[in-house]
Amino acid sequence: xxxxxxxxxxxxxxxxxxxxxxxxxxxxxxxxxxxxxxxxxxxxxxxxxxxxxxxxxxxxxxxxxxxxxxxxxxxxxxxxxxxxxxxxxxxxxxxxxxxxxxxxxxxxxxxxxxxxxxxxxxxxxxxxxxxxxxxxxxxxxxxxxxxxxxxxxxxxxxxxxxxxxxxxxxxxxxxxxxxxxxxxxxxxxxxxxxxxxxxxxxxxxxxxxxxxxxxxxxxxxxxxxxxxxxxxxxxxxxxxxxxxxxxxxxxxxxxxxxxxxxxxxxx
Amino acid sequence: xxxxxxxxxxxxxxxxxxxxxxxxxxxxxxxxxxxxxxxxxxxxxxxxxxxxxxxxxxxxxxxxxxxxxxxxxxxxxxxxxxxxxxxxxxxxxxxxxxxxxxxxxxxxxxxxxxxxxxxxxxxxxxxxxxxxxxxxxxxxxxxxxxxxxxxxxxxxxxxxxxxxxxxxxxxxxxxxxxxxxxxxxxxxxxxxxxxxxxxxxxxxxxxxxxxxxxxxxxxxxxxxxxxxxxxxxxxxxxxxxxxxxxxxxxx
Numbered sequence: 001x002x003x004x005x006x007x008x009x010x011x012x013x014x015x016x017x018x019x020x021x022x023x024x025x026x027x028x029x030x031x032x033x034x035x036x037x038x039x040x041x042x043x044x045x046x047x048x049x050x051x052x053x054x055x056x057x058x059x060x061x062x063x064x065x066x067x068x069x070x071x072x073x074x075x076x077x078x079x080x081x082x083x084x085x086x087x088x089x090x091x092x093x094x095x096x097x098x099x100x101x102x103x104x105x106x107x108x109x110x111x112x113x114x115x116x117x118x119x120x121x122x123x124x125x126x127x128x129x130x131x132x133x134x135x136x137x138x139x140x141x142x143x144x145x146x147x148x149x150x151x152x153x154x155x156x157x158x159x160x161x162x163x164x165x166x167x168x169x170x171x172x173x174x175x176x177x178x179x180x181x182x183x184x185x186x187x188x189x190x191x192x193x194x195x196x197x198x199x200x201x202x203x204x205x206x207x208x209x210x211x212x213x214x215x216x217x218x219x220x221x222x223x224x225x226x227x228x229x230x231x232x233x234x235x236x237x238x239x240x241x242x243x244x245x246x247x248x249x250x251x252x253x254x255x256x257x258x259x260x261x262x263x264x265x266x267x
Numbered sequence: 268x269x270x271x272x273x274x275x276x277x278x279x280x281x282x283x284x285x286x287x288x289x290x291x292x293x294x295x296x297x298x299x300x301x302x303x304x305x306x307x308x309x310x311x312x313x314x315x316x317x318x319x320x321x322x323x324x325x326x327x328x329x330x331x332x333x334x335x336x337x338x339x340x341x342x343x344x345x346x347x348x349x350x351x352x353x354x355x356x357x358x359x360x361x362x363x364x365x366x367x368x369x370x371x372x373x374x375x376x377x378x379x380x381x382x383x384x385x386x387x388x389x390x391x392x393x394x395x396x397x398x399x400x401x402x403x404x405x406x407x408x409x410x411x412x413x414x415x416x417x418x419x420x421x422x423x424x425x426x427x428x429x430x431x432x433x434x435x436x437x438x439x440x441x442x443x444x445x446x447x448x449x450x451x452x453x454x455x456x457x458x459x460x461x462x463x464x465x466x467x468x469x470x471x472x473x474x475x476x477x478x479x480x481x482x483x484x485x486x487x488x489x490x491x492x493x494x495x496x497x498x499x500x501x502x503x504x505x506x507x508x509x510x511x512x513x514x515x516x517x518x
Contacts, residue, residue: 072413072416091413097408097410097411110414111418114425114429116421
């Protein structure tokens with residue numbers, strides 16, 4: 001894994017280069033929510049270096065599942081490549097969560113700042129952060145304040161910040177939902193390219209997004225939650241949304257989602 | 268032009284005041300006109316300056332110490348659950364007492380000098396600063412805190428890097444209130460017992476029917492209060508330039 005052992009300076013391209021993602025297995029023995037069993041003996045495996053997508057009606061528990069993996073919610077057991085223990089993850093949410101008082105570059109370096117890296121070492125990483133900003137199409141915006149950027153640009157900064165963490169597992173909770181159709185399409189392409197090789201969990205409520213990006217697409221349904229599927233669309237990601245096979249899958253997925261919504265809604 | 272607008276308002280009021288005094292013929296020992304007050308300001312300048320210096324020292328020291336104590340109390344409340352449980356009720360109760368009622372006690376304990384006035388100002392300032400800063404520190408966007416947790420931030424990094432900067436707008440509100448009430452604390456302290464300061468001067472001027480001198484002292488006090496408020500307002504606005512002001516056009 002450690003490729004650059006010789007150079008003492010951080011390689012500006014290293015952050016963008018693929019970080020091989022491990023296989024991640026989550027087991028939830030029992031989790032209750034509002035007195036109701038939400039999960040019961042639930043198993044979810046994220047295959048190594050692949051995109052796994054979770055679909056389902058609002059409130060079914062997609063986000064809770066992601067939070068269990070992130071360690072933000074107690075009650076899940078994780079195995080990374082077969083070994084028990086917490087997972088080194090990076091996290092990207094629907095809100096960009098940029099800190100308005102920091103510049104774009106300092107936001108990209110936020111993880112290092114929070115882990116107490118001294119200012120001097122951080123400034124050595126600045127070049128790497130700017131390289132990542134260039135990769136997401138924001139060259140020249142390093143000194144800008146988040147408030148001066150559009151929603152799509154801000155979410156691209158969030159993507160750069162996620163990449164800067166160099167974690168082998170990336171968790172994304174509806175990261176493109178608040179964006180317009182064109183921006184969303186471009187960001188999906190960009191994420192697929194830049195996160196290649198990592199183990200990715202994408203929670204989404206867009207069937208087409210799941211089919212464009214997912215190697216495995218699960219539908220969550222019922223109380224306690226069942227995982228239905230997975231659907232495994234063919235071909236490289238990001239897939240062409242106009243491909244007939246994808247559109248057929250979308251129709252099938254829509255049916256499953258409707259059934260899931262009926263199974264999940266209280267009687 | 269914008270800076271001249273409040274001057275225009277004040278000038279208009281002064282003109283109205285002078286006209287009212289001329290037209291009604293009210294005696295100067297009841298209500299002197301602004302011209303008479305201006306004469307007192309110039310004629311008694313050295314007397315006023317001496318007392319103003321004392322009051323200004325009290326206000327500035329009271330503001331600085333009160334704000335510092337308030338901010339430290341808020342940090343203590345955030346840092347410790349026990350502090351929240353044991354200290355918060357005491358803080359609230361301390362504000363239920365009319366602080367002015369404590370002024371004679373403070374004079375008794377701390378004497379006629381600076382100490383009792385500064386203690387008075389600190390008592391008044393402390394609470395709004397603690398309360399607003401504590402609220403700001405608590406109401407941090409949970410998304411930021413969760414992101415920080417996933418990134419591996421410890422509790423102190425979360426406090427100093429996320430909660431603290433996010434709470435600066437709230438702290439700013441507290442400090443603005445503190446700047447506005449600091450002169451009240453100092454003057455009340457002087458009224459109860461002192462040997463100098465604008466409040467002391469006003470009491471004596473009032474007793475001797477030198478109402479023009481009283482107004483002159485009041486004018487200086489107003490200028491000092493506005494000056495302190497303006498400085499605090501500018502400094503805090505510069506610190507939280509990232510926060511959008513919905514009453515102004517962005518940038």
